[in-house]
Amino acid sequence: MTTASQRDSSPVAGDFSERVRTNQQLLAAALKPRYDFIVCGAGSSGSVVARRLAENPDVSVLLVEAGGDDNVPAVMEASQWPNNLGSERDWGFRASPNPRINGRSIPMSMGKVLGGGSSINVMAWARGHKNDWDFFADEAGDPAWGYDAVLNIYRRIEDWHGPADPAYRGTGGPVFIEPAPEPSPLAPATLSAACSIGIPTFEHPNGRMMEGPGGAAICDIRARKGKRESLFRSYTYPVMDQPNLTVLTDALVTRVACDANRATGVEIAYRGTTLVIGAESEVVLSLGGNPHAQGADALRHRRRGRAAQRRNPSAPATSGGGPQLPGSRRVALRVAGPGAAAAAQQHGRVHGLLDDVRLRYA
Numbered sequence: 001m002t003t004a005s006q007r008d009s010s011p012v013a014g015d016f017s018e019r020v021r022t023n024q025q026l027l028a029a030a031l032k033p034r035y036d037f038i039v040c041g042a043g044s045s046g047s048v049v050a051r052r053l054a055e056n057p058d059v060s061v062l063l064v065e066a067g068g069d070d071n072v073p074a075v076m077e078a079s080q081w082p083n084n085l086g087s088e089r090d091w092g093f094r095a096s097p098n099p100r101i102n103g104r105s106i107p108m109s110m111g112k113v114l115g116g117g118s119s120i121n122v123m124a125w126a127r128g129h130k131n132d133w134d135f136f137a138d139e140a141g142d143p144a145w146g147y148d149a150v151l152n153i154y155r156r157i158e159d160w161h162g163p164a165d166p167a168y169r170g171t172g173g174p175v176f177i178e179p180a181p182e183p184s185p186l187a188p189a190t191l192s193a194a195c196s197i198g199i200p201t202f203e204h205p206n207g208r209m210m211e212g213p214g215g216a217a218i219c220d221i222r223a224r225k226g227k228r229e230s231l232f233r234s235y236t237y238p239v240m241d242q243p244n245l246t247v248l249t250d251a252l253v254t255r256v257a258c259d260a261n262r263a264t265g266v267e268i269a270y271r272g273t274t275l276v277i278g279a280e281s282e283v284v285l286s287l288g289g290n291p292h293a294q295g296a297d298a299l300r301h302r303r304r305g306r307a308a309q310r311r312n313p314s315a316p317a318t319s320g321g322g323p324q325l326p327g328s329r330r331v332a333l334r335v336a337g338p339g340a341a342a343a344a345q346q347h348g349r350v351h352g353l354l355d356d357v358r359l360r361y362a
């Protein structure tokens with residue numbers, strides 16, 4: 001698979017971006033009343049799902065994103081990531097005031113831009129732990145969620161540019177990853193400190209460390225030569241010159257239309273009007289959730305042919321999907337999703353020092 005960055009650094013990069021721009025302008029100007037698939041939310045998960053669907057030239061895909069273009073320095077330049085927080089590319093959610101932190105209400109940033117969280121996040125590539133995947137498999141009764149299956153997927157999608165470790169790491173996939181370039185001297189010092197108190201240290205965090213009881217390693221990063229590699233850029237952008245993929249920005253999904261309990265389309269607020277667009281096959285809700293839920297959670301959003309609730313309180317809640325939420329009591333519950341939102345977890349971190357070092361031994 002050719003990645004966006006590979007295309008951007010090639011002599012025809014300009015041609016390609018121009019083709020994308022022209023193609024998407026034409027497609028957006030001639031929106032169809034129905035698409036085979038409507039993917040709501042062009043964040044980490046929506047970008048991947050839309051790409052996979054659009055690989056079939058016989059299906060039409062509409063990818064709807066509330067935020068705007070990602071081609072701004074704060075997104076593209078890896079070092080500028082904090083500039084997105086609190087900007088128009090951040091939904092600006094806040095947690096409820098918490099008595100355990102002096103009643104403070106901490107910001108819960110969430111991307112509102114092509115790429116979603118993958119366009120505003122810290123770019124750490126952090127796989128799920130073996131125990132978590134095996135727990136998902138047990139809960140789902142489906143070994144496809146288990147660690148062995150997922151490890152193979154990770155190896156297939158990765159384009160790892162660190163020390164060779166073929167049992168755990170893949171090369172040549174769409175997801176460019178490299179060891180953190182020029183880590184602060186505090187990073188190796190932290191590893192030495194961990195080692196001195198018996199915490200095992202690893203060359204990278206996304207291999208054997210994810211199978212053990214704990215450990216410390218310096219982060220792997222989703223950036224190349226200082227430029228962010230968002231999932232939108234890795235997956236969706238390289239196929240945006242295709243006629244079967246329409247990517248609509250600044251378009252807010254306000255409702256999932258249902259026939260009985262089956263999702264049949266969406267309502268979209270777009271350029272001052274309300275569009276109603278039908279889905280022949282599926283409506284995919286990939287509208288995000290807890291901003292620190294990490295990539296593993298991101299891929300669980302797809303629901304076949306029915307409305308599904310995500311934690312973003314926008315479209316699904318106003319359509320009556322998921323659990324009855326506080327604040328959504330005026331909307332009748334249509335499709336119960338009692339587990340949705342129940343497993344949200346936040347991870348702790350100490351800025352600039354221990355980011356992503358596991359604190360199991362603390």
Ligand SMILES: Cc1cc2nc3c(=O)[nH]c(=O)nc-3n(C[C@H](O)[C@H](O)[C@H](O)COP(=O)(O)OP(=O)(O)OC[C@H]3O[C@@H](n4cnc5c(N)ncnc54)[C@H](O)[C@@H]3O)c2cc1C
Pocket residue numbers: 040041042043044045046064065066067085108109110111112113114115116117118120121122123124125126251252253254286287288289290291292293294295297298301312314315
């Ligand atoms: C500041 C920050 C730092 C992070 N750091 C890391 C990190 O280093 N490593 C890591 O693995 N993870 C990190 N994360 C978390 C990671 O980015 C998320 O877990 C991941 O992006 C979630 O993917 P998603 O597809 O579920 O949702 P998102 O990526 O949030 O995508 C949801 C998309 O849906 C759109 N949307 C929502 N509602 C509507 C609507 N009604 N209509 C149309 N569109 C809508 C949103 O605008 C957004 O683009 C971080 C997150 C944040 C915010």
